[in-house]
Amino acid sequence: MHLRENAYILLKQILKHSFDEIFITDATGNIIDIGQSTESLFGIPYEKMIGQNVFQLEKEGVFSPSITANVLKNKKEETIIQETKNKRKLIISGSPIFNESNKLIGAISFSRDITEFEYLKKENEQVAKAIQQYQKEIAELKKHHSRPFFLKNSKMEQVFDVVSKVAHLDITVLLEGESGVGKNYLAQMIHDMSPRKKEAFIEINCGAIPESLIESELFGYDDGAFTGAKKGGKKGYFESAGEGTLFLDEIAELPMNLQVKLLSILQNQSFMRVGGSKKIEMKCRIICATNQKLEEMIRKKQFREDLYYRINVVKLTIPPLRERREEMLPLIYEMQEEFNTKYGMDKHFTPEMVAWISQQEWPGNVRELRNFIEKVIITTESNEINIEDIEDPTHGGLAKRGQHDMTLNEYLESVEREFIIRLFKQYPSSIKLAKRLGISQSTANRKIQKYLHGL
Numbered sequence: 001m002h003l004r005e006n007a008y009i010l011l012k013q014i015l016k017h018s019f020d021e022i023f024i025t026d027a028t029g030n031i032i033d034i035g036q037s038t039e040s041l042f043g044i045p046y047e048k049m050i051g052q053n054v055f056q057l058e059k060e061g062v063f064s065p066s067i068t069a070n071v072l073k074n075k076k077e078e079t080i081i082q083e084t085k086n087k088r089k090l091i092i093s094g095s096p097i098f099n100e101s102n103k104l105i106g107a108i109s110f111s112r113d114i115t116e117f118e119y120l121k122k123e124n125e126q127v128a129k130a131i132q133q134y135q136k137e138i139a140e141l142k143k144h145h146s147r148p149f150f151l152k153n154s155k156m157e158q159v160f161d162v163v164s165k166v167a168h169l170d171i172t173v174l175l176e177g178e179s180g181v182g183k184n185y186l187a188q189m190i191h192d193m194s195p196r197k198k199e200a201f202i203e204i205n206c207g208a209i210p211e212s213l214i215e216s217e218l219f220g221y222d223d224g225a226f227t228g229a230k231k232g233g234k235k236g237y238f239e240s241a242g243e244g245t246l247f248l249d250e251i252a253e254l255p256m257n258l259q260v261k262l263l264s265i266l267q268n269q270s271f272m273r274v275g276g277s278k279k280i281e282m283k284c285r286i287i288c289a290t291n292q293k294l295e296e297m298i299r300k301k302q303f304r305e306d307l308y309y310r311i312n313v314v315k316l317t318i319p320p321l322r323e324r325r326e327e328m329l330p331l332i333y334e335m336q337e338e339f340n341t342k343y344g345m346d347k348h349f350t351p352e353m354v355a356w357i358s359q360q361e362w363p364g365n366v367r368e369l370r371n372f373i374e375k376v377i378i379t380t381e382s383n384e385i386n387i388e389d390i391e392d393p394t395h396g397g398l399a400k401r402g403q404h405d406m407t408l409n410e411y412l413e414s415v416e417r418e419f420i421i422r423l424f425k426q427y428p429s430s431i432k433l434a435k436r437l438g439i440s441q442s443t444a445n446r447k448i449q450k451y452l453h454g455l
Helices: 002-017 038-042 054-059 067-074 115-144 154-166 183-192 211-219 256-268 294-299 305-311 325-343 351-359 365-379 408-426 430-437 441-452
Strands: 021-026 031-034 078-083 089-098 104-113 173-176 201-205 245-249 285-290 314-317
Touching: 021 067, 054 067, 067 078, 067 089, 067 104, 154 183, 154 314, 173 183, 183 201, 183 245, 183 285, 211 256, 256 305, 294 305, 325 351, 325 365, 351 365, 408 430, 408 441, 430 441
Parallel strands: 173 285, 173 314, 201 245, 245 285
Antiparallel strands: 021 031, 021 104, 078 089, 089 104
16 A cells, blocks of 8 residues: 555656656546646646546547547557647657556556747748748849958858848847957847838847846836836836847846746747836847857756747857958958048058958957057057057067067067967966967966066
């Protein structure tokens, strides 16, 4: 008796905690026990489902068809796709249960809800069809829109081609890439090429807003929602974006509780203000970006997997600047012209300076390159900028002293200094730097002490 009681308790726990919905019936199709998600899937409460007959429920259209009925009739395993009255799509596997005398005594089935997966599949199919439909229009569009200066690189050509195809489609886009590669630039480009281009484009850095304020900043709040709340309430970014585009940068920094809320909003296309009870329709398009590996964060339980699949309808990975060297020259000249115009100057880089800039690693990518060029154009005195004019030791350690004034050893040491300082940004320890350079750790440590001490 004790063993039977334990077995019953174990069975109830399995039914309660199983990811799949479990049905157990006797040989005539009467339901003996089921899982806890019955009502959400089939629209019938747990208590009313117990004792019901699957053959009768099939006639009433609750199961269409009933896999348990098929299993009991055919006495063999089956797997089907089933749609319920609640419009949930399930994949169901059923098996007959025999006793020791090989007599049929019942059946068991396992149901998994695949509604969201089916929705995403259909959404992707619609995207594919729409992309094919717009190919001619996109080709025409490219003729009338100048392509960005960075598209001399094949990788960025591919990125821009996808941008051109998805900009007109009202789908969520996920931009991935290191800091400074230009994710916000691409997000703005998608907005500008979309039918929403005349509406607002709002960029939000999810990591820059304090966790205590981010919910009210994103979704707004009603009057009296909390102490210090503005009288009359306040619109959040979702509401302020209207029918425009909301760019959620650094989406990986969003707290877990708000990840749940964002998922719900994307699924239901509506939200409520903090302290409010009225549902507000979400009309804006969402573009997300991150410099983190979201798949790795999912494995570490730091990012929700269901939210990842929701925002990852189309993913664009932007390569770092070091992987698109062909882009360097047009970038340098484009930025040189941009800052000359901005500050009313007429400065230019010598060929030697351009060559030197092109050879650097720029771990901060386009952002770091832009900041460097702006600083150099502002701070140098001569209109012709050469390597000797650079004062920043991490980008141009030759400083004010020209190469022609150096001995060979001095020149080699200056090159080594630049090289070590630059690499140390990417490999910030003697162990990592030694491995990268193929030298001993003690040698790497001496060079770090020599060139980075005091910086």
